[in-house]
Amino acid sequence: MLKVLLSRLGQAALVMLVVSAVSFVMFRYVGDPVATMSRENASVEEKAELRRSLGLDQPLVVQYGRFLGRTLRGDLGISYRNQRPVTELIAERLPATLELVIVATILSLALGIPLGVLCALKPNGIAARLVQALSLIGISTPTFVTGIVLILVFAVSLGWLPSFGRGQVVDLGWWSTGFLTISGLKSLLLPGITLALYQLTLIMRLVRAEMIDVLSSDYIRFAKARGLPTRYIHFRLALRNALMPVITVTGLQIGSLIAFAIVTETVFQWPGMGLLFIQAVSFVDIPVMAAYLLFVGLLFVLINTVVDILYAVVDPRLRARSA
Amino acid sequence: MRARFAVSLTVAAGALMGMSAEAKTLRWASPTDITTLDPYAHTESFTTSMLHHVFDPLVRRSRTLELEPALAVSWKNVKPDTWRFELRRNVKFHNGNPFTADDVVASITRILDPGARARGNLATVVKAEKVDDFTVDIVTNGPYPLLLNDLAGIYILDKEWMEANGALKPGNIATGVTTAASTTAIGTGPFKVESYKPDAGTTFVVNPDWWDKPQHNLTRIEFKPVKSDATRVAALLSGELDLIAPAPLQDLQRISSSQGFKVIEEPSLRLIMLSLNFRPELKAMPGQKNPLLDLKVRQAMWHAIDLETIKKRVMRDKSRNTGTLVAPPVPGYAKENDAPLAYDQAKAKQLLTEAGYPNGFKTKLNCPNDRYINDEQTCVAIASMWAKVGIQAELQTESRATYFPRQDRGEFDVSMVGWATLPPMDGFSVLSSLLTEQKDGYGGSNAGTYSNPKVEELTRKAAVELDETKRRAMLVETLKVARDNVAYIPLHQQPLAWAVRDGVDVPQFPDEYVRLWFANIK
Numbered sequence: 070m071l072k073v074l075l076s077r078l079g080q081a082a083l084v085m086l087v088v089s090a091v092s093f094v095m096f097r098y099v100g101d102p103v104a105t106m107s108r109e110n111a112s113v114e115e116k117a118e119l120r121r122s123l124g125l126d127q128p129l130v131v132q133y134g135r136f137l138g139r140t141l142r143g144d145l146g147i148s149y150r151n152q153r154p155v156t157e158l159i160a161e162r163l164p165a166t167l168e169l170v171i172v173a174t175i176l177s178l179a180l181g182i183p184l185g186v187l188c189a190l191k192p193n194g195i196a197a198r199l200v201q202a203l204s205l206i207g208i209s210t211p212t213f214v215t216g217i218v219l220i221l222v223f224a225v226s227l228g229w230l231p232s233f234g235r236g237q238v239v240d241l242g243w244w245s246t247g248f249l250t251i252s253g254l255k256s257l258l259l260p261g262i263t264l265a266l267y268q269l270t271l272i273m274r275l276v277r278a279e280m281i282d283v284l285s286s287d288y289i290r291f292a293k294a295r296g297l298p299t300r301y302i303h304f305r306l307a308l309r310n311a312l313m314p315v316i317t318v319t320g321l322q323i324g325s326l327i328a329f330a331i332v333t334e335t336v337f338q339w340p341g342m343g344l345l346f347i348q349a350v351s352f353v354d355i356p357v358m359a360a361y362l363l364f365v366g367l368l369f370v371l372i373n374t375v376v377d378i379l380y381a382v383v384d385p386r387l388r389a390r391s392a
Numbered sequence: 393m394r395a396r397f398a399v400s401l402t403v404a405a406g407a408l409m410g411m412s413a414e415a416k417t418l419r420w421a422s423p424t425d426i427t428t429l430d431p432y433a434h435t436e437s438f439t440t441s442m443l444h445h446v447f448d449p450l451v452r453r454s455r456t457l458e459l460e461p462a463l464a465v466s467w468k469n470v471k472p473d474t475w476r477f478e479l480r481r482n483v484k485f486h487n488g489n490p491f492t493a494d495d496v497v498a499s500i501t502r503i504l505d506p507g508a509r510a511r512g513n514l515a516t517v518v519k520a521e522k523v524d525d526f527t528v529d530i531v532t533n534g535p536y537p538l539l540l541n542d543l544a545g546i547y548i549l550d551k552e553w554m555e556a557n558g559a560l561k562p563g564n565i566a567t568g569v570t571t572a573a574s575t576t577a578i579g580t581g582p583f584k585v586e587s588y589k590p591d592a593g594t595t596f597v598v599n600p601d602w603w604d605k606p607q608h609n610l611t612r613i614e615f616k617p618v619k620s621d622a623t624r625v626a627a628l629l630s631g632e633l634d635l636i637a638p639a640p641l642q643d644l645q646r647i648s649s650s651q652g653f654k655v656i657e658e659p660s661l662r663l664i665m666l667s668l669n670f671r672p673e674l675k676a677m678p679g680q681k682n683p684l685l686d687l688k689v690r691q692a693m694w695h696a697i698d699l700e701t702i703k704k705r706v707m708r709d710k711s712r713n714t715g716t717l718v719a720p721p722v723p724g725y726a727k728e729n730d731a732p733l734a735y736d737q738a739k740a741k742q743l744l745t746e747a748g749y750p751n752g753f754k755t756k757l758n759c760p761n762d763r764y765i766n767d768e769q770t771c772v773a774i775a776s777m778w779a780k781v782g783i784q785a786e787l788q789t790e791s792r793a794t795y796f797p798r799q800d801r802g803e804f805d806v807s808m809v810g811w812a813t814l815p816p817m818d819g820f821s822v823l824s825s826l827l828t829e830q831k832d833g834y835g836g837s838n839a840g841t842y843s844n845p846k847v848e849e850l851t852r853k854a855a856v857e858l859d860e861t862k863r864r865a866m867l868v869e870t871l872k873v874a875r876d877n878v879a880y881i882p883l884h885q886q887p888l889a890w891a892v893r894d895g896v897d898v899p900q901f902p903d904e905y906v907r908l909w910f911a912n913i914k
Contacts, residue, residue, distance in 0.1 A: 100793030104800060108435030108512055109814065110825050112836040115512050116800065122566035144568075151590060152433045152509075152563040152574050162591070217622050224630040232627045233618050235592060338618045340592035347619070348425070348591070351762070353793045 073381050081370045088366035089140070092359055093133045101125070102149050102353040123149075136359065145363075146356035150349065155360045158345060164244045165235060166334070166341030170326045172261035174319065177268035182315070184269075185276025186308060189284065204270040212329065216263045216336035223259060231256050233338040260337040264330060268322060272315060279311035320376060324369045416913050417612040418896070420635035421624050422906070425617035426594055429577040429585065431547040432508040432562045437814055440545055441905035445596055445613070446486075447547030447579030450477055450496070451540050455607075455910055457721060457817070457901060459540050463491065463548055463580065464528075472535040472858065479526040483603045485550040486584045493522040498551035498560065500530065507564035513815060514542055515833070535856040537863055541816035553578045582606060582909045583613060591617060609912045628653065628891055634913065635898055637906055639891035641708055641765060647891045658900040659712045660888040661719045662812040664764055666693075666774075666881040667826075667840045669805040676754045676786060676805055683753045684805070690878035692743035693806075694733040696781045697774055703884060706769045710887035716871055717811065717822045719885050721902055724819020724867030729875050732882065740781045752782020758807040759787070760795040765886050767808055799839045807839065809880070814903055819867040823851040827874055842879045846870075 103120050120126050124135065139146060145155040184204075188197040224232035236252030238245040247253030283289060284307055292302050331343035338344070342361060349357035424438045431443050444452075450464040464477040483491035500520035503510060516536045521529045532539060554560045557572035577585045580603065583596035596613040598606075616633070618624040621640040627633045629650055639647060639655060648655045668690060669675070674682050683689045699713040715732035718725045744752060757778075759771035768789045775785040785806065790798075799807055813821040828834040828851050829843045847870055854866040874880065888904055895914035901907060 098794070100791070100795075101797030101800075104796035105793065106435070106509070108510070109812070110816075110821055110836060111435075111512055112825075112833040113830050114833060115836070122564075124566075147563075147565045147568055147570055149565055150427050152428050152430065152565055153570055158590075161589075165592075213620075217626075220623060220626045224632075225626050228630055232630055232632060233623050234616060336620050336623055338591070338616065338620065338623060340589065344591050344619070351791070351793060 074378060077374050077377055081374050084370050085363070085366060089137065089359070089363055090133065092362040092366075093136060094129070096353075096355050096358065097129065099350060099358070100353045102355060105352050106149055140359075140363070145360040148349075148354055148357050150352045150354045150357070155356045158357065159342065159360060159364065160243060161245075162340060162342045162345050164246060165339060166327060166330055166343060168247055168257065169260055169264060169330060169333070169339060169341060170323060172257050173265035173268060173326055174323065176261055176265040177272050178319065180265075181269045181272030182276050182308075182312075185273040186280060186303070188273070188277040189280030190303065192281070200273070204273055207266045207270040210266075212263060212267070212332040213336050215266055216260070216333060219259045219263060220336075230259050232259075235340060260333050260339050263336070264326060264333045267329070268326065271322070272319065275315055275318060276311060279314060280307060283307045283311045317376065321372060324365070324372050327368060328365055415611045416609050417614060418610050418635065418908060418911060418913055419614040419616070419633050420637065420906075421616045421618040421627060421633050422637050423617065423619050423621070423624065425590055426588070426615075427590075428563075428574045429588055430559075430563055430571065430573040431549070432503045432505075432510045433574060435510050435513065437812075437904070440815065441907070442594070442615070443547060443577065443579075444581065444905070445583040445908060446577045446581045446585055447549070448483075448581050449546055449548065450479075450543045452544055453817075453901075453903075453905075455899060457903070459544060463496075467540070469858070470529070473532050475530045475532070475539055476523065477528045477530065479528065480603060481526055483580050484601055485553070485580050486578050486599060487550065487553060489550050489552050491548070491550075491580055492525050493528045494525075495548055495551045496520060496528045497522050498554060499546070499548045502549070502554070502560060502562055503546060505562055507567060507569065508562040509564075513545055516542075535858055537854075537856070537858050537860070538816050538818055538820060541818055545815040547579060549573070550578050582608070583610075586612075593617070606909065608909050610908060613908055625891070628893070631893070633893075634896050635890060635892045637890040638904075639889045641710060641887070641889065644708070644710075644889055644891075652894050653891060654894065655889055655891050656898070656900055657710065657887060657889045658902055659719065660812070660886045660904055661722060661814065661817070661902045662764070662810050662886045662904070663714055663717060663719055664767075664770070664808065664810050664883045664886060665717060666883065667799075667804070667807050667809045668693075668842070668878075668880065669802075669840045670842050671802070671840075674753075674755055674805045675803065676756045683747065683749055684755070686747045687878060688743040688747040689749065689753075690881070691733060692740040692747070692781065693778065693783065694878060694881050695736045695743065696740040696778055696783065697881070697883070698735045698777055699732055699883065700735065701777075702770055702773050706766050706773055707884065707887065710889065711765075711884040712887075713884050714882045716875055717826065717880060717882055718813060718819045718871065719902060722813050722817060722819050723864050724822065724871055726868045726871070729868070729872050737781055744781060744783075749782070752784060754784045754786065756805040757785035757787045758795065758798070758804040759789045760792045760808065761789040763792040763795070764808065764810045770883065771808060800837075802839055802841065804839065809837070809839070810886070811837075812903065817903060819871065820851075820854055820863075823847065823854065823867065823870050827851065827870065827879055844873060844877060844879070846873050847879075 103116050107116050107119055148155055148158055184200050188200055191197050220232045223230045234256060235247045236256035237250040238247050238253055239249045247257055289307055292306055331347055334341045334343035335347055346361040426442045427434050427436055427439050448462045451459050452462040454460045463480050465480050467475055467477045470476045479493060497520045503514055516532045518531045518533050523529055559571040559573040563569050563571045563574055582599055582602045584599050586595040586597045588594045593616040598611045624636050625643045628636045644655045647653050668684050672682055703711050703713055713732055714730055716729040757771055757775055759767050761768040771787055775787045778785050824834050825837045827847050830838055850866050850870040854863050857863040897912045899910045
């Protein structure tokens with residue numbers, strides 16, 4: 070067991086190292102912060118001086134080495150744009166993104182599972198076909214289009230919901246939450262739906278496929294033969310088994326939801342990490358970009374490592390092998 | 393129909409609420425955010441304009457953009473390189489501390505620190521010295537006519553507050569120093585910062601103890617950055633905002649046709665032009681003589697651009713075509729320099745033939761696609777217009793983040809430049825940055841290495857000329873040389889368009905600053 074754990078952690082560290090190196094090389098191609106940082110009238114000497122003081126005149130390997138050293142000491146640097154510590158900026162934005170992701174996940178599960186069951190139980194019914202067709206639209210419409218359409222309908226035409234921002238937030242320590250005010254909750258709806266849409270269709274289709282699979286398995290047929298109530302068969306026996314892969318996928322998808330949130334956050338001016346990243350890209354704010362990529366990399370590595378370890382815990386075969 | 397009714401109902405409700413209550417809140421959005429509250433830690437004009445609501449400079453721009461007294465009531469040159477400022481009395485900072493000469497000296501010293509990002513905005517100043525509690529001397533490194541222009545962008549901070557919070561030195565990314573001033577702003581200005589949350593919004597409340605008589609009727613400003621154009625327009629039309637600046641060109645029609653909203657427009661100071669490569673060879677034609685070195689070729693390129701069509705089709709009739717490198721409100725502008733070379737394909741072909749390029753030539757054309765209004769479309773139009781006279785322009789567009797570094801490194805043949813002469817708002821900035829050779833701090837944006845002895849001579853003379861009439865004449869003369877020489881090909885003056893709900897009266901300024909201390913709302 071310990072061996073599995075250690076080898077997974079070793080792999081995770083290696084992945085992080087590669088992520089940091091790749092992201093650092095990438096910055097070479099996103100541009101030069103000096104152009105965005107210096108004033109329009111700046112002289113050539115001024116720009117050269119700035120480049121030198123940022124250490125950008127050094128070879129890439131030296132820059133990477135310094136970056137790695139600082140990161141290992143827990144110092145992510147200071148944002149070129151805001152001149153504030155990057156850790157502070159990320160801590161400030163994290164709650165907004167996480168709350169959005171939580172809402173999106175709840176929405177996609179709360180709607181995706183029942184709809185998937187519906188489609189599996191009555192695959193040829195009108196409702197099921199309609200849901201299937203709509204899910205195709207949901208899976209193929211780009212997020213920004215969904216977002217803009219929702220804004221036009223619910224904010225501009227109907228005037229029910231705000232079109233951007235988080236509304237009123239309440240500070241609980243360093244965590245600012247929108248869950249405790251009416252305007253905060255209203256603000257969460259549109260971006261939450263936008264972000265959930267892809268996830269929802271994914272879960273719906275997964276539940277449907279799994280349910281159909283499970284429903285045709287032997288033990289369900291025997292249960293039917295025993296004359297157990299249909300409701301019991303469908304929801305206690307079939308659905309429970311069909312949900313196992315759904316839980317795994319949902320867990321793994323949380324990472325990509327955080328990454329996908331970039332577009333949603335831009336459309337709704339949601340002050341989360343995605344927006345921070347987009348603004349860092351257009352300003353060539355290298356410390357913020359590097360920190361964001363590291364953070365997302367870390368998130369994926371963590372989730373995958375935890376899932377792998379859980380598998381080892383859950384799966385008796387894996388346990389037996391390592392024992 | 394029902395939808396429209398709902399919109400107007402919300403707006404009406406909002407307007408009613410505004411009327412019944414004493415509080416006058418202006419809610420507005422722009423695509424960029426305030427990057428920091430430390431005025432010396434950035435060089436961005438949007439942030440500068442926002443911080444002007446909180447801080448006062450020694451001299452400021454009036455409603456007609458003339459320089460007028462602010463924290464200084466009068467000034468004179470005691471020596472050619474020394475300016476004496478008499479300060480306003482009975483001014484208080486937002487924390488109640490009195491404003492004195494010590495604050496001016498501490499502020500100027502702070503911006504002169506090599507770690508200050510905005511150091512270049514006060515490049516010629518050597519030091520500030522206190523004469524008495526309300527008199528300060530500012531010393532420059534020689535006679536410098538634009539000191540007041542520069543000082544209009546230098547805000548005065550409270551010395552006591554800076555001392556108490558360890559912010560006497562500016563924050564510096566290179567040394568890893570951050571200060572309390574990046575998130576707290578204590579000024580003497582018409583508004584106080586109530587809360588500052590980057591990307592989420594900044595709230596200002598009126599400063600009842602402002603030294604000047606307010607020309608606005610606001611009690612509160614709620615600023616929200618909204619990056620997405622479509623969302624910003626939607627938020628205005630749904631009644632969540634009172635003002636958006638800028639309003640995207642493609643939505644102007646829609647906004648002005650919506651009931652209860654209007655578009656306000658003004659030509660901006662920013663001129664869009666093409667920079668030309670004056671090196672011995674073009675990147676597109678290595679090993680051959682650079683055709684752009686021939687004046688006739690440059691004139692042909694100008695004659696071949698149909699500015700009217702660009703204005704009508706690309707800029708939706710909102711831009712103003714120009715033949716010179718500064719906008720009309722800027723010193724150095726002269727009407728006789730302003731006519732562009734006429735669109736004339738036959739003339740262009742003839743000039744090309746005379747120059748020895750009857751079949752045209754090849755060049756690269758580089759443009760940003762996210763910096764100026766419809767920049768990419770403008771360049772696409774120009775490339776196709778040049779193709780008609782035989783100039784094959786290989787067009788490449790890219791994001792500002794990679795475009796400007798490449799332009800600085802001189803990687804382009806023909807490339808787009810926008811110039812607004814800001815912050816000094818003076819034609820000298822065109823001379824010193826665009827038209828002069830890159831040395832002694834001059835020519836910082838002269839990417840094409842244009843060089844002309846007459847321009848060099850006039851620029852250095854204008855730099856130290858304290859007689860304003862003579863100085864302006866020199867600017868006009870230099871810009872005429874540049875025009876006759878086709879140093880750059882000027883295209884148009886960018887439009888500035890905002891949108892407001894009815895009942896909001898906000899003056900626009902060609903420098904694109906939002907000055908809400910002139911705003912009145914119903």
